[in-house]
């Protein structure tokens with residue numbers, strides 16, 4: 001069953017067309033990694049999936065919700081899609097626990113007590129049970145990103161979007177974050193992962209999409225795309241990053 | 243005598259008068275209803291209360307002594323009122339302000355040592371003259387060189403801007419070869435002479451005589467020149483019964499000797515006072531200054547609270563997605579940041595009543611001015627604060643499914659407030675200092691009280707030092723308190 005269905009997606013900032021007609025189907029439980037050079041539109045693509053950016057043309061259907069439909073409650077849809085940012089975007093004025101509890105409590109999904117229990121469980125799951133009362137400023141980059149993942153999971157999404165979740169991290173912390181994403185994949189979460197970690201993409205992805213200049217140049221299984229790329233631009237890109 | 247150059251353009255004055263009369267008549271805000279029967283003056287005014295505008299300080303005609311308005315004009319109008327059986331409520335507005343208030347029917351009459359001139363007769367109806375003035379020249383007490391106009395060659399003298407003194411000085415300056423510098427008020431002129439910036443002052447003789455009796459450090463060296471006469475004025479065609487009662491009362495005071503007694507008490511036998519020391523001045527002036535400080539703080543507090551509300555409202559308009567709301571906020575901000583505070587104060591106090599026919603009290607006008615003005619700056623502070631929060635914070639909130647309002651309230655604003663607080667404190671201090679500008683519309687705050695005091699005792703420097711010290715202490719205490727609160731709540 002298709003969890004995310006994108007057809008003819010275009011996005012322009014002023015006269016600058018950044019996405020030039022994307023067609024993507026993502027199935028339930030599928031892990032799709034998106035790779036490509038900087039500026040090719042990967043982030044913009046992700047942001048169109050939860051409408052942090054307005055669509056210029058085309059349709060995006062997520063979990064059955066047509067995002068182009070004005071009557072669709074975006075706040076409702078967004079609770080189905082967790083998003084993890086390159087720069088974490090934790091709320092600095094709240095503790096780790098408050099960061100995670102904010103959405104469930106404000107959205108009245110859970111009582112404060114239940115939200116607290118859930119938050120502590122999520123923290124345990126990302127290996128940070130002891131950091132509940134810490135402030136974001138007291139955490140390392142890897143810890144921050146794991147809290148951010150726990151925060152996204154707190155509203156119980158069935159799709160997760162990762163936008164270069166490890167790019168801002170020191171190398172020794174990349175592993176701990178990738179491990180959390182790997183675990184989520186193993187649990188069957190539907191995920192779109194924009195990444196520069198080719199090894200990780202090869203290992204975890206069901207499918208890899210290579211984007212350049214706002215178009216999908218090539219896609220396939222990791223074995224196909226990494227092992228036998230068909231397009232010159234893909235080969236060129238991979239030769240630089242591998 | 244004073245300000246005879248005002249309304250120089252007769253045509254304009256007539257046009258303005260016509261407009262004002264129209265506005266005034268239209269809404270009928272004059273205290274004396276036009277429908278009142280024309281009876282004998284003394285019965286027509288019996289039991290009535292009239293609002294009389296006057297200058298803030300034009301000693302010995304009007305000035306404050308121990309906080310109370312006193313002077314020749316004050317004694318005259320009060321005694322005439324008593325004699326004729328009506329009541330007066332005196333408003334100490336400043337000379338220009340009093341005339342404007344009279345034109346806009348905010349007051350019923352003006353007595354302010356005002357010369358009867360042809361220009362003014364176009365706009366106002368004058369009583370019989372109650373005082374004959376004239377220009378006199380004075381120099382510093384220790385000056386032995388200047389004893390007459392002939393000694394002024396090559397020197398600079400001061401005169402009050404727009405006054406008969408200025409006109410007279412200008413009329414003889416070529417003959418005697420001196421330069422005339424114009425200043426705004428007597429106390430400043432005397433200080434100028436004492437400081438040696440100019441050698442002599444041309445001022446109205448009663449003013450000079452009074453000042454000298456108060457040890458202002460000057461001495462008069464010429465006889466008074468023949469000058470014009472002072473009259474009590476009502477707006478053209480308004481309050482004829484008040485004018486008639488004034489004339490009748492004046493005549494009675496003249497015949498029963500009371501009039502001469504009043505003049506003598508200010509001009510003939512001024513008891514020279516020995517200057518008290520600085521601490522004497524401090525303890526004498528402190529009660530009035532504290533009253534002023536209270537009003538300063540009241541106006542500041544009211545203005546800041548309203549400005550905060552305006553700032554938050556328009557600040558949100560500014561960051562909203564609606565072009566209309568953003569436009570409204572931008573227009574508001576550019577109007578109040580793009581015009582001087584002083585002009586805004588004049589507009590709200592004098593202009594608005596003329597436009598709407600609703601008179602407005604000085605505290606309301608002052609708070610309106612300050613809050614709208616500070617609100618514009620607050621708007622920019624709020625906008626800047628919100629926009630300085632990393633957009634990633636909003637995106638994180640929205641991506642969790644939180645709505646715009648919730649994201650603002652729980653994520654953006656707590657961070658923005660922390661950023662904004664120092665600017666808020668700054669604006670608070672600015673607004674407190676800006677209250678001093680309201681002195682020009684006669685709001686009796688701290689600066690105004692200070693002006694009143696030194697205009698009567700001529701101790702400008704010491705009085706201003708005390709005033710400045712009070713501002714300094716209060717502002718620094720409030721700043722310290724604000725910073726403490728900031729540290730405590732915005733960790």
Ligand SMILES: Nc1ncnc2c1ncn2[C@@H]1O[C@H](COP(=O)(O)OP(=O)(O)O)[C@@H](O)[C@H]1O
Pocket residue numbers: 013016018037038039040041042043044045
């Ligand atoms: N908010 C924006 N306004 C204008 N241009 C933007 C905006 N966001 C992204 N872009 C432009 O869109 C292009 C694609 O950006 P992005 O999606 O961030 O690429 P990637 O994530 O692949 O590096 C870039 O040229 C970038 O400058």
Ligand SMILES: [Mg+2]
Pocket residue numbers: 042043044163164
């Ligand atoms: Mg990107």
